[in-house]
Amino acid sequence: MILDEDPVFGSLEFSLDHPAVDAALEPLLTSRSWFVLGYAELPASLRSKLELTSTNAPVDNLFRLDSFEQLPAILTLGIRASRFAAILFWEAFHALATGGVWVDVDYAERCRGTAVSVRDHVEREYYEGSIEVIEERAVGPYRIRLMRKTAPSRITATTNDDGWTFGILTAGPSPNAERMVREILALELPAIEIVICGPKPANLPDDARIRQIDLEKPEPRGWITKKKNMIAEAARYENLCILHDRFFMPGRFVEALRRYGNVFSVVTFPQVFYADRTGTCIQRYPDYQVVKWSGDIATLVRAGIFDGHYVFHPQYNDFHETAFCCGGLYITKKTIWNLVRQDEALFHAEWEDAVFGYECQKIGIPHRVNPYACVESANPHPMLLTAIHVLHPSGKVERAFHHVSAHQRRIADEQPGVFQPLLTATKKSYCAKLVAKFNRMPIAQRTGALSEADFIGCDRLSEVWSVVHARVSSVPPQTRTEIFGIFTLISDVIFNHPACVLQHWTREAERALTGMAAKRRFSPLQLLRDALTFSPKDLLSRAWRVLRPARGSRQYAPIDDVIAYFREVETCYPVAFVPEGDGAMSVATVANRERLLDAEQNFRTIFFQHRDGLLPRMDGWEAA
Amino acid sequence: MMRAELLEVRLVAHRGLWDKFAAPGTLGAYVRAWRRRIPFRVDLDAGTVTLQELLDAGLLQQRDVLVLLVSSAPLDSFGGNVLIVESCHYLPLGATLTAPVQPGDLVFYESIDTIDSLDAMRASPIKSDDAIEAGLASAVKAGAVLMRVCDLAERELLLHSARWIVR
Numbered sequence: 001m002i003l004d005e006d007p008v009f010g011s012l013e014f015s016l017d018h019p020a021v022d023a024a025l026e027p028l029l030t031s032r033s034w035f036v037l038g039y040a041e042l043p044a045s046l047r048s049k050l051e052l053t054s055t056n057a058p059v060d061n062l063f064r065l066d067s068f069e070q071l072p073a074i075l076t077l078g079i080r081a082s083r084f085a086a087i088l089f090w091e092a093f094h095a096l097a098t099g100g101v102w103v104d105v106d107y108a109e110r111c112r113g114t115a116v117s118v119r120d121h122v123e124r125e126y127y128e129g130s131i132e133v134i135e136e137r138a139v140g141p142y143r144i145r146l147m148r149k150t151a152p153s154r155i156t157a158t159t160n161d162d163g164w165t166f167g168i169l170t171a172g173p174s175p176n177a178e179r180m181v182r183e184i185l186a187l188e189l190p191a192i193e194i195v196i197c198g199p200k201p202a203n204l205p206d207d208a209r210i211r212q213i214d215l216e217k218p219e220p221r222g223w224i225t226k227k228k229n230m231i232a233e234a235a236r237y238e239n240l241c242i243l244h245d246r247f248f249m250p251g252r253f254v255e256a257l258r259r260y261g262n263v264f265s266v267v268t269f270p271q272v273f274y275a276d277r278t279g280t281c282i283q284r285y286p287d288y289q290v291v292k293w294s295g296d297i298a299t300l301v302r303a304g305i306f307d308g309h310y311v312f313h314p315q316y317n318d319f320h321e322t323a324f325c326c327g328g329l330y331i332t333k334k335t336i337w338n339l340v341r342q343d344e345a346l347f348h349a350e351w352e353d354a355v356f357g358y359e360c361q362k363i364g365i366p367h368r369v370n371p372y373a374c375v376e377s378a379n380p381h382p383m384l385l386t387a388i389h390v391l392h393p394s395g396k397v398e399r400a401f402h403h404v405s406a407h408q409r410r411i412a413d414e415q416p417g418v419f420q421p422l423l424t425a426t427k428k429s430y431c432a433k434l435v436a437k438f439n440r441m442p443i444a445q446r447t448g449a450l451s452e453a454d455f456i457g458c459d460r461l462s463e464v465w466s467v468v469h470a471r472v473s474s475v476p477p478q479t480r481t482e483i484f485g486i487f488t489l490i491s492d493v494i495f496n497h498p499a500c501v502l503q504h505w506t507r508e509a510e511r512a513l514t515g516m517a518a519k520r521r522f523s524p525l526q527l528l529r530d531a532l533t534f535s536p537k538d539l540l541s542r543a544w545r546v547l548r549p550a551r552g553s554r555q556y557a558p559i560d561d562v563i564a565y566f567r568e569v570e571t572c573y574p575v576a577f578v579p580e581g582d583g584a585m586s587v588a589t590v591a592n593r594e595r596l597l598d599a600e601q602n603f604r605t606i607f608f609q610h611r612d613g614l615l616p617r618m619d620g621w622e623a624a
Numbered sequence: 625m626m627r628a629e630l631l632e633v634r635l636v637a638h639r640g641l642w643d644k645f646a647a648p649g650t651l652g653a654y655v656r657a658w659r660r661r662i663p664f665r666v667d668l669d670a671g672t673v674t675l676q677e678l679l680d681a682g683l684l685q686q687r688d689v690l691v692l693l694v695s696s697a698p699l700d701s702f703g704g705n706v707l708i709v710e711s712c713h714y715l716p717l718g719a720t721l722t723a724p725v726q727p728g729d730l731v732f733y734e735s736i737d738t739i740d741s742l743d744a745m746r747a748s749p750i751k752s753d754d755a756i757e758a759g760l761a762s763a764v765k766a767g768a769v770l771m772r773v774c775d776l777a778e779r780e781l782l783l784h785s786a787r788w789i790v791r
Contacts, residue, residue, distance in 0.1 A: 491644060506779075
């Protein structure tokens with residue numbers, strides 16, 4: 001009757017081999033029947049006297065207990081040994097009937113909080129007012145607690161509400177949002193409302209279930225935190241699905257909701273982008289991530305600044321207390337959202353989702369994945385086209401794991417016509433935007449203005465940005481403002497990098513331009529550190545960084561890097577721009593099962609084998 | 625929030641928490657620092673914002689952000705939290721302490737990144753903040769709290785959060 005957890009997740013040791021445990025436990029186990037969640041067997045003397053039941057569901061991110069507030073007595077044994085402890089506590093608490101008893105046994109040293117909270121799990125805010133500690137005993141290394149559930153959970157009162165509010169964020173004319181509205185209205189749910197937060201898309205159906213709200217005044221940073229909070233406030237129904245306007249609603253959306261159950265915390269679906277219209281080249285979109293930081297994560301949250309090098313994509317059945325659902329798609333309860341709410345001091349691309357995840361987990365609300373559907377993103381993540389940071393269940397990390405399959409490389413050469421454009425813009429409109437923004441940069445007054453004619457003959461993004469690089473390099477910058485303006489161009493046109501990154505690039509450019517960077521490379525202190533922590537890989541890396549300036553200017557390293565990145569992208573994504581006169585793609589991609597399962601990369605980033613079969617489930621595939 | 629917590633982030637945003645939407649020293653940059661609860665310095669003599677604008681934006685009426693107001697003219701009294709910098713040592717770049725330091729004193733020192741011009745960077749004899757800190761070792765020994773005044777505050781937080789945010 002020990003919980004089934006894959007050893008790859010590395011649960012800690014737990015045993016009840018202590019002579020006084022059974023004597024201490026027996027008077028607490030007053031009920032005859034117990035539901036047990038444990039990482040050790042109860043002593044045999046007690047097992048023989050009790051009716052014990054448990055679950056054979058594997059312990060992972062998907063772990064669910066179906067019996068919502070029905071179980072009269074729960075016994076948890078050492079469940080803090082598992083990285084899924086927050087999930088086990090969530091599930092146990094919601095399965096326990098109001099008035100039911102809960103005996104928890106664990107090593108006392110594991111009951112003093114975790115990396116995200118100094119409070120033990122059921123002492124966190126979400127559980128406050130529902131759990132009463134009746135008795136606590138210290139027995140050897142153990143803490144034994146008898147608790148009673150004194151009130152229903154916070155979401156109990158609304159579990160009968162089977163209506164759904166879908167909130168879609170828009171920021172301009174959004175054909176995607178218009179399509180999403182139609183797809184949502186077609187879902188077979190008992191009650192639906194759609195709240196558009198932002199400009200109302202054209203051609204929406206005339207339907208009373210559609211409402212529109214917006215910020216009081218436009219906010220150029222992308223105030224998505226405020227918009228999401230506004231949606232949650234405005235929501236008529238308890239079940240909440242908040243989406244950015246770039247998805248295709250999966251055909252099995254409703255089935256996935258039903259399969260997962262109605263008692264959930266904060267959940268997202270796996271999200272992918274198909275590079276090709278034939279559904280054979282798949283890329284994971286940032287959907288569920290983990291901040292893997294050895295220091296105190298609270299310090300990161302306080303500053304609202306995270307280093308992307310420490311943010312990883314875990315397997316969907318994995319879980320960490322620093323995991324978070326990415327901001328593109330949330331499924332949760334209105335009650336839960338309003339208990340935490342997003343930090344409105346943060347804006348688009350400012351790790352507002354990582355902060356939200358932390359704030360939720362800190363008070364006992366785990367962020368999880370519903371893998372019974374997979375959502376297609378209509379757009380790719382512009383900076384993750386070739387590689388992502390992967391976190392394996394074992395804890396091993398692969399920074400910049402290359403996820404482009406051999407098949408994709410091959411058809412990029414042989415069948416470029418099957419690929420989707422990477423951008424939603426034509427070359428003409430892209431260059432027009434680039435030119436306008438370039439000419440507004442402070443340094444443009446001295447470099448001379450660009451015009452669209454400068455890009456004639458540039459059919460690739462790398463060529464376009466090489467023109468930009470050559471132009472900004474034509475005069476030496478004089479001030480920080482000029483350098484920052486150059487990097488802002490990347491942020492405006494390619495990807496909305498947060499200010500901390502732009503400032504870092506700016507400082508590195510200043511250091512390169514004033515000769516400070518080169519001096520630091522030969523730091524005696526660094527040499528000593530290298531000697532003490534010798535590794536051939538680090539040595540080669542440092543040697544490369546020292547030698548690199550001799551090969552050319554790195555004054556504008558981020559532009560060099562963007563050009564190099566685009567050159568790599570162009571080898572496996574042959575279509576960058578939307579052809580003139582061609583509309584945006586408006587139909588979902590049909591995933592090619594055979595081809596997708598043939599690529600090893602997909603099993604390191606997207607698919608995984610589970611007792612429920614191959615997950616995540618894709619539209620059109622067999623359930624097995 | 626207690627005063628001690630205000631000092632956890634051991635840096636001060638020199639011209640606010642500026643970004644691509646809010647230029648350094650503008651009201652928008654100060655609002656952003658205030659929202660993120662990053663201490664910030666406002667040089668009222670620079671003329672980019674006025675005291676009244678700061679008050680109107682509500683930036684001085686909260687006690688959860690440390691604000692360092694600098695003005696050559698005397699400031700009228702107003703209800704706000706500027707009292708938290710009522711007693712401090714402020715060291716412009718290159719300056720040294722001239723007054724004795726008491727335990728708990730705040731010592732603000734300008735980082736080399738407060739230089740905005742590349743020519744001035746090249747000409748500056750100070751090449752690293754480590755050198756400035758070394759000169760303040762005696763103040764730290766006397767119990768002073770060092771606060772770095774940075775123009776690239778977000779970069780500092782990105783790179784050195786473990787070092788510069790003390791809990």
